[in-house]
Amino acid sequence: MNRFRTALLAAGLAIPAMLLAHITPPVILLSERDAVTRLLSGAKKFSVLEVRLTPAEKKTIAKEWNWTPNEDFYRFYLGRSEDGKLLGAVIFVTDFTIHGPVEVAVGVDPKGSVRGASVVECTEETYPWVKPLLDLDFDRWFVGKDCKAHCDALSGGKIETLHPMCHFYAEVLASLVQKGSDLYEVGVTRRATTH
Numbered sequence: 001m002n003r004f005r006t007a008l009l010a011a012g013l014a015i016p017a018m019l020l021a022h023i024t025p026p027v028i029l030l031s032e033r034d035a036v037t038r039l040l041s042g043a044k045k046f047s048v049l050e051v052r053l054t055p056a057e058k059k060t061i062a063k064e065w066n067w068t069p070n071e072d073f074y075r076f077y078l079g080r081s082e083d084g085k086l087l088g089a090v091i092f093v094t095d096f097t098i099h100g101p102v103e104v105a106v107g108v109d110p111k112g113s114v115r116g117a118s119v120v121e122c123t124e125e126t127y128p129w130v131k132p133l134l135d136l137d138f139d140r141w142f143v144g145k146d147c148k149a150h151c152d153a154l155s156g157g158k159i160e161t162l163h164p165m166c167h168f169y170a171e172v173l174a175s176l177v178q179k180g181s182d183l184y185e186v187g188v189t190r191r192a193t194t195h
Helices: 002-020 032-039 055-065 127-135 164-194
Strands: 026-028 045-052 073-080 086-097 100-108 114-123
Touching: 032 086, 032 100, 032 114, 045 164, 055 164, 073 164, 086 164, 100 164, 114 127, 114 164, 127 164
Parallel strands: none
Antiparallel strands: 026 114, 045 073, 073 086, 086 100, 100 114
């Protein structure tokens, strides 16, 4: 009888949770391959660097940038010139909003400045709020900026006339660009200087 009550209680708690998280089908805006080649334009050689963050590195991110990575494992796509000089890296980062996941590819140059960013995937529900940002060239907003401290999506009045949900998703996208930049700093730059 206790098992039946426990199962009934679990089902009763699961149904409201499912109703709140109303994730719709994904909208693929760009393939990973296209994102990498776009954000590492000019690169002739490509490689992959797989990084597993240590507990100390996760603490560093939390302390320095006030967020904690969801995952331990990240993959950086590195682009090099014909002579082997590093031109930059691309990392894919995701935020799970109440309306579903949003994935952004973030390109970073060797000094840590943003080369660009591309929305790779969102959901059907979030697309109407993300599309106006894409129309305003979101991918160019952060180019040349050092986003390790903060990327401000609302500066310059770019989106003041848009729906408030567009403002929300602009901040989500800016946060993802910052996170990609932070992960590059810890997972690539600092490791290169300590190894």
